[in-house]
Amino acid sequence: MSDLLKKDRDFVVPGEKLVESMEYLPGRNCFRDGDIVFAKKMGLVNISGRVLSVIPLNGIYMPARDDMIIGEVTDVQSNGWVVDVGAPYQAYLPLSGIRGYLDSAKTDLSKVYGVGDMIYGKIKMVSSTQSVHISMFDRMCRKFSGGRILKVNPAKVPRIIGKSGSMIDMIKRKTGCRVVVGQNGVVWLEGDCPKTEEFVMDVIKQIQDNSHVEGLTNKIEKVLDSGNFPARDRVPDEGVEYEKD
Amino acid sequence: MKRIDGRKADELRELEIEAGVLRNATGSARVRMGRTIAVAGVYGPREMFPRRLQKNEKATVQVRYTMAPFSTDERVRPGRSRRSQEISMVAANALEAAVFTEDFPKASIDVFVDIIQADAGTRTAAINAAAVALADAGVPMRDMICSVAIGKIDGTYVVDLAGKEEDASVCDFPVSYMPNLKKVTHMQMDGNITKKDMEEMMKLVVKTCEKIHKAQKEALEKRWLK
Numbered sequence: 320m321s322d323l324l325k326k327d328r329d330f331v332v333p334g335e336k337l338v339e340s341m342e343y344l345p346g347r348n349c350f351r352d353g354d355i356v357f358a359k360k361m362g363l364v365n366i367s368g369r370v371l372s373v374i375p376l377n378g379i380y381m382p383a384r385d386d387m388i389i390g391e392v393t394d395v396q397s398n399g400w401v402v403d404v405g406a407p408y409q410a411y412l413p414l415s416g417i418r419g420y421l422d423s424a425k426t427d428l429s430k431v432y433g434v435g436d437m438i439y440g441k442i443k444m445v446s447s448t449q450s451v452h453i454s455m456f457d458r459m460c461r462k463f464s465g466g467r468i469l470k471v472n473p474a475k476v477p478r479i480i481g482k483s484g485s486m487i488d489m490i491k492r493k494t495g496c497r498v499v500v501g502q503n504g505v506v507w508l509e510g511d512c513p514k515t516e517e518f519v520m521d522v523i524k525q526i527q528d529n530s531h532v533e534g535l536t537n538k539i540e541k542v543l544d545s546g547n548f549p550a551r552d553r554v555p556d557e558g559v560e561y562e563k564d
Numbered sequence: 565m566k567r568i569d570g571r572k573a574d575e576l577r578e579l580e581i582e583a584g585v586l587r588n589a590t591g592s593a594r595v596r597m598g599r600t601i602a603v604a605g606v607y608g609p610r611e612m613f614p615r616r617l618q619k620n621e622k623a624t625v626q627v628r629y630t631m632a633p634f635s636t637d638e639r640v641r642p643g644r645s646r647r648s649q650e651i652s653m654v655a656a657n658a659l660e661a662a663v664f665t666e667d668f669p670k671a672s673i674d675v676f677v678d679i680i681q682a683d684a685g686t687r688t689a690a691i692n693a694a695a696v697a698l699a700d701a702g703v704p705m706r707d708m709i710c711s712v713a714i715g716k717i718d719g720t721y722v723v724d725l726a727g728k729e730e731d732a733s734v735c736d737f738p739v740s741y742m743p744n745l746k747k748v749t750h751m752q753m754d755g756n757i758t759k760k761d762m763e764e765m766m767k768l769v770v771k772t773c774e775k776i777h778k779a780q781k782e783a784l785e786k787r788w789l790k
Contacts, residue, residue, distance in 0.1 A: 330789055332699050332781045334662075334707025334744040348704065350664075357744065359664065359704040361784055376788045377591060378702030379609055381668075407609045407623075407671035448620075449669055474702060531789055 346372030389501030466509030473504030591701025612672035658750035
């Protein structure tokens with residue numbers, strides 16, 4: 320076990336040797352050449368048993384099946400919508416991907432989702448030719464009205480969500496803000512007043528910038544507790560204008 | 565032998581690398597080798613346009629190398645030139661060899677390198693900057709790429725030619741090298757040398773690239789872990 324060239328959580332750049340042995344397997348963001356396992360991306364080494372992987376620190380979103388994403392409708396076509404999910408490939412939401420029956424000959428599809436609408440959907444399929452299909456069948460799927468959009472580094476999304484949602488649940492609970500995090504690094508949030516929203520955006524940016532810090536959830540909890548923002552049921556400060564839907 | 569700027573024959577110019585200098589790029593880097601400064605920005609992998617240039621099985625690495633009009637003592641005409649097209653192509657080939665292009669079929673990875681200040685060795689500085697920017701962008705790569713030029717002045721091999729040395733050298737030998745895989749991704753030669761010369765120069769390339777690699781890693785670590 321001592322033949323490992325890197326320790327857990329070590330910083331590596333692409334091409335760094337992790338181990339020179341067939342005892343270990345290359346996991347996510349690693350590759351094998353001969354009997355050497357190399358890092359494929361810049362990030363932190365993660366050793367779990369005999370599997371070596373690298374947790375990336377930056378990167379773009381690559382669509383994967385069953386991912387929940389937030390995308391912007393960029394085009395309305397005769398039988399579906401083109402959605403930008405921030406991936407190198409356009410995603411398509413076909414008519415068959417939405418709930419209920421719609422006769423495309425009789426309905427104006429842009430009334431359902433127009434250009435510029437933000438939607439919360441699920442990746443239904445990524446074909447081998449890189450065509451990405453979205454569906455809105457999931458219970459959570461919807462079109463957003465109101466709120467704010469925040470774009471974060473897609474590589475940091477797991478950190479923002481936390482282990483089984485611990486981080487994001489804490490933010491929601493403590494601020495009363497409604498937050499949805501898409502796997503593609505787009506965050507939608509809506510609070511009771513603009514001040515709360517700005518505070519939450521700031522907290523999410525802090526998580527993004529300090530994702531490598533251990534015990535981050537506790538640190539963020541302190542930030543949330545010290546936060547000066549009107550709580551959910553409190554009347555917002557006078558003079559602060561806000562809209563309610 | 566003493567060089568114009570007082571360096572030893574196998575010594576690099578002062579090397580300074582900073583990652584993450586451009587806010588809107590996926591990844592970016594600024595490399596200063598002596599008085600040569602290169603800024604690189606990586607965008608993507610993203611959808612490739614025009615679509616007819618897409619490759620069905622892999623991504624394309626597109627490099628655009630330009631020199632700023634104020635980068636030399638005589639004004640450089642902005643825009644593409646024969647020289648910048650050549651260096652763009654050479655750099656694209658040098659980088660593409662290291663990138664896992666097969667992970668992003670049809671996409672393009674766009675690298676823009678601008679030379680802010682030039683004092684010989686702009687292509688090596690450009691490739692060094694682009695490699696850091698690619699790693700900074702989280703692009704999967706086989707290895708980092710380090711690039712350096714070797715010359716021969718008065719029978720001595722000199723590393724990282726600067727300024728007037730380039731004119732005095734009997735040859736200019738820029739090489740891009742992957743230090744972990746020990747592979748060369750780009751090699752050019754201009755001048756007259758023997759086989760023995762080349763073997764000696766390659767030894768210097770390997771030695772120098774290890775130093776560059778260390779600096780590249782430190783820059784990225786500083787950027788992401790503070």
